[in-house]
Amino acid sequence: MSNMHSNHDRRSFPTGWWRGARPVASGALAIGLLAVAPIAGHHLVGGSPARSAENPPAKLPAPPRDGTLGFVVAQFVSPIVPGNDACPHGTAPRLREEYLRTLPDAEQARLRLKDNEKELVSRWHAYALGPNETNVCSQPDMFTHTPYPGVESRYGWGLNLGGRNAAGAGDNTTCAHDKFQSPTGEQGIDNQEYRATGCTLEMRGVDGNGGDALTGMQQFHNSGQWTQVILLKGVHSFVHQDNVEVIYANTADRPILDSKGQFLPGMSFTVNDTGARHRNVLHGRIDNGVLTTEPADIKLAQTWGQGGPRDIRGNRSAYHYHKGRLRLEFQPDGSLRGLVGGYRNLFDVIVSSSLGGEGAAIVAGIDCSAEMASLKKYADGMRDPKTGQCTAVSSAMRIGAIPAFVADLPTAQRTASR
Amino acid sequence: MKSIRRLSSLALICASASLLAGTVASLTAPAGAQGTAVASASPIDAPQIVAMRRLTEAQYRNAIADIFGPDIKVAGRFEPVVRPVHELIASGSREAAISPLGLEQFDSMARNIAAQVFDEKHSGQFIPCHPQDNAKADDACATATLAPLGRYLFRRPLTTQELVLYVKMAGLAAGPTGSFNGGLELALSAMLVSPNFLYIVETAQPDPAHPGVLALDNYSRAARLSFTLWNSTPNAVLLDAAAAGRLTDPAQLAEIARGMVASPRFEQGVRAFFTDMLLFERFDNLSKDPVLFPYYNAQVGQAMPEQMLRTIVDELVTRGGDYRQLFTTNRTWMTRALGGLYQVPVHKSAGWEPYTFAPGDDRAGILGQAGFLAIYSQTGRSSPTLRGRAVRELLMCQPVPNPPGNVNFTAVQDTKNKAVPTARIRLSAHVTDDNCAGCHKLTDPVGLSLERFDGIGSWRTTENGAPIDPSGNLDKTVFSGAAGLGKVLAESPDTHQCAASRALEYARAMPSDDDGDLVEALDKQFAADGYSIKALFLRVATLPENYQVKIPALQTGATRVSMANQ
Structure with missing residues (x-):
């Protein structure tokens, strides 16, 4: 059952080392990746892998003695490209503005007067509500609002889900769409979720460098409700290695954070099947320090706070990536950095706002219907053969994972639980 | 409740006053009477109080759990027993007083414990009779309840005088509270703040085989065995053995000690010893x-x-x-x-x-x-x-x-100075001062x-x-x-000899500095036993010297208690 990280039992890491390219202290390298020299001269802060088969690292690490490496995911956020180029017209309007735009100019001007604020509030709130206690976030399909503006920039992070040379033309399972180019020059990137939602205030933030959605996701992650671990088996070379088994799973164990809120490396986590946990078994290969897995369904827990069944808090959903895959780059400090990508069901993208319901619409001002309309507009995957419509969007999340001891579920227990 | 509180103050005073009377009475109880829950008082012969060791927090908690059950909660702050320099806390317990604030804490805990013991959930376990009226005093039933509890709490049978006092207290409180159990609650609270409970009162009498030496009596031996090996109060078996006079017989004492060391509860004693030693x-x-x-x-x-x-x-x-x-x-x-x-x-x-x-x-x-x-x-x-x-x-x-009071620690505290990057380098700078170098x-x-x-x-x-x-x-x-x-x-021979010395100190609650020969002999036995901690504690528990008290000539008269007849 045990499959502790790497070839030694004990390791030593400088605190906070995984955040940046901080060098590992001399003599502190005890095991696995840390027992090697840097495998790349630099890496991008907040970026996706720059390394590829055509761009090999300067030096590759020695493989772990038992071929096993464990990690806990310390960073799991939407990979926006910061700056104002993506949304030259600003962030998507709030529900109040959305409502005002439906009115003639004169009426808009009248309602914007301070004396008419009460009337405006009443009317835009009504705009968020439907019959029979429905609202724009809980039942976004019942409303026909204008789609949110999409990302206009050519740059985006993500994975090429349609093959190396695919140009986004669409085929039996996908729909035509524009591909992104990564800021590091990688072509053919699929991330229509980013295109559809990358200009929302929640995603982009007031300064264009990231909004509440990013910090919120990191907080959920830090709280231990989504704790994810990665266990690699069969890693005997970082230059070229076929048949790497990748266990990408949730664990009930909470991470231990330091006083600055950062995950501490070298902690132990157990993969079990209690609660809403998921254990994805993927297969991949390593080329020049980059691990890439074959497409497969990836399901990961997504719990929205703690609370009772009548409360939004405590609701459980899932990150479900159809044809999902990982591309992770081994870092000189022992960490992994990269992306998980795949196609997500449209509604899954707005599940958080939808759970918030009327509150998300009226208090936060989120127009879920507009967001859903945007997602439908840019949907590029899981084409329905009957309708010809795509039911999912390509998506990616940035992953930062640090070394950890991962105890996998015993084989017997796995069998019994399924 | 007000009545209970007024009476509780009385209980404190009475309980304190009963200390000496109760102790002496236990010393003078004839062997045949010690098997009962109540000892009869008789004129003082020769027993003396030779030590009073205050219970540590762990001992107090263990005693309450053993006597009343682990579900009785002990909530409160314990005044710590101060550790004498270079000695064990066990040695400090001989000299530990209780401040007024500390006594308030003990009083609060006592009331809380007594309330739990005689609440609806638990009282059936401790009241072996049915009072004639649940709202009134019943001396016979109170006697039947308090006598066995007192025996466990005081680690000896209550004297007649003590029992009468506590039964009277229960009766006085039953009236104002309108509850028989309320009366018992007050009496038990009083017992729990009595020095006879809060202190392990050790009594001894002259040892005919060793003139000038006192030997601990049976009940004191029972307590010493129990607190040394189990860090808790003597159980019924030990008290019965004490009542039967078995603990002054070396062979029978050894047999009982062997059983105690073999018991799973010995772990608790070992934990307590190392908690103190380290x-x-x-x-x-x-x-x-x-x-x-x-x-x-x-x-x-x-x-x-x-x-x-x-x-x-x-x-x-x-x-x-x-x-x-x-x-x-x-x-x-x-x-x-x-x-x-x-x-x-x-x-x-x-x-x-x-x-x-x-x-x-x-x-x-x-x-x-x-x-x-x-x-x-x-x-x-x-x-x-x-x-x-x-x-x-x-x-x-x-x-x-x-260290002297005026040491300059600047050099060793400068931990971020890359000119003196390691503790070894920093300390070498620090000890250039001759006053420091000797100890460093x-x-x-x-x-x-x-x-x-x-x-x-x-x-x-x-x-x-x-x-x-x-x-x-x-x-x-x-x-x-x-x-x-x-x-x-x-x-290093110093290492195991130190352990032997500490074990002896722990059992006797006094340093072994003046017992070099005894420690040396104990250490040799320790070696012969393969440095087994079980064997070491068994040796200490059966060591005749563990139960002997040398009488300092000038203090003989001063430590004698002679108030029983007053």
Whole structure:
């Protein structure tokens, strides 16, 4: 059952080392990746892998003695490209503005007067509500609002889900769409979720460098409700290695954070099947320090706070990536950095706002219907053969994972639980 | 409730006054009467109070749990027993008073415990009769209830005088409270704040075989055995043995002691001994800078002493191992929280699991455990001096003088100065002062060997970028690292002789400084027994000298109690 990280039992890491390219202290390298020299001269802060088969690292690490490496995911956020180029017209309007735009100019001007604020509030709130206690976030399909503006920039992070040379033309399972180019020059990137939602205030933030959605996701992650671990088996070379088994799973164990809120490396986590946990078994290969897995369904827990069944808090959903895959780059400090990508069901993208319901619409001002309309507009995957419509969007999340001891579920227990 | 409170004050006073009367009465009870719950008073012959040892917090809690059950909650703050310099807390318990504030705390706890004992849920376990009227006093039923409880609490039968007092107290309180149980509650509260409960009152009488020496009586022996081996109050078997006079018979005492050492409860006694010997009270005030030591948190702080105790119990009790292995073993126990500090895998999400360090790992014995390393460090840095001193004083019984009050610590505190990157370099600058050098020569060469463990015991090989030199020496023996130090300690005769000396001190609650020959003999027996801690404590528990009290000539008259007839 045990499959502790790497070839030694004990390791030593400088605190906070995984955040940046901080060098590992001399003599502190005890095991696995840390027992090697840097495998790349630099890496991008907040970026996706720059390394590829055509761009090999300067030096590759020695493989772990038992071929096993464990990690806990310390960073799991939407990979926006910061700056104002993506949304030259600003962030998507709030529900109040959305409502005002439906009115003639004169009426808009009248309602914007301070004396008419009460009337405006009443009317835009009504705009968020439907019959029979429905609202724009809980039942976004019942409303026909204008789609949110999409990302206009050519740059985006993500994975090429349609093959190396695919140009986004669409085929039996996908729909035509524009591909992104990564800021590091990688072509053919699929991330229509980013295109559809990358200009929302929640995603982009007031300064264009990231909004509440990013910090919120990191907080959920830090709280231990989504704790994810990665266990690699069969890693005997970082230059070229076929048949790497990748266990990408949730664990009930909470991470231990330091006083600055950062995950501490070298902690132990157990993969079990209690609660809403998921254990994805993927297969991949390593080329020049980059691990890439074959497409497969990836399901990961997504719990929205703690609370009772009548409360939004405590609701459980899932990150479900159809044809999902990982591309992770081994870092000189022992960490992994990269992306998980795949196609997500449209509604899954707005599940958080939808759970918030009327509150998300009226208090936060989120127009879920507009967001859903945007997602439908840019949907590029899981084409329905009957309708010809795509039911999912390509998506990616940035992953930062640090070394950890991962105890996998015993084989017997796995069998019994399924 | 107001009536209860007024009466409670009376109870305190009465209980305190009953101390001497009760004690003396127990001493004078004829052998045949001691088997009953109540001893009859008789004129004083020769017994004397020779010691009063205040219960420690652990002993108090264990006693309450043993007598009333583990579900009776003990809530309150305990006034600590002060540790005399270079001695055990057990020795300090002989000199421990109770301040007015401390007595208030004991009173509060006593009321709370008594209320639980006689509440609806529990009273059936302790009241063996049915009062004639639940709302009124019933002396017969109160007597039947309080006499056996008093026997356990005072570790001897109540005297007639005491029993009458407590039954009367129960009767007086039953009226105002309109509850028979309410009366019992008050009486029990009074017993729980009596010095006869809060102190282990040891009495002795002249030993005909050894003129000038007093020998502990049977009930005092029962308490000594029980608190030494189990860290709790004597149970019914021990009290019955005392009543039958079996504990003054060496053969019968040995048989009982053997049974106690073989009992699972001996673990509790071993834990208490090492908690005292290794100064675990330092964990109560342990604080570490969370920025410098991110792996230290509340869970780690709680797990540190437990890890040491689990290692000790596993090696010495469960495995019956050699005491010296405590300094060389590579076996220990881990929790998830500790696993991060040690950077080792821990399979279980919650609780403890055994862990064995790889051969050659420097985590050798308790000296390589985070608990030892952390409590003998400063808040923000390691301390070779504190660690070396702890090794000398605690494990080798070699007292090191305190530093003078005007020491300039600037050099050793300058931990971020890359010109003096390691503790070894900083200390070498510090000890250029001749006033400091003398003591530092004793401590630092020992403690510097542990420098590859930082202020919370995490492994490191460099400090400020400079490699750490883990070499050390102890009395001209050169070694390297914690493993080297552990090996040297294990081979040092001072180490096991210190353990023998501490065991004797722990049992008698007095230092063994004047008993060199006795300690030496005990140490030889310790060696002959393969340095088994079980054998050592059995030897101590059956040692005739453990129950003997030398009478200082000038104090003989002053310590005699003669108030029983007043």
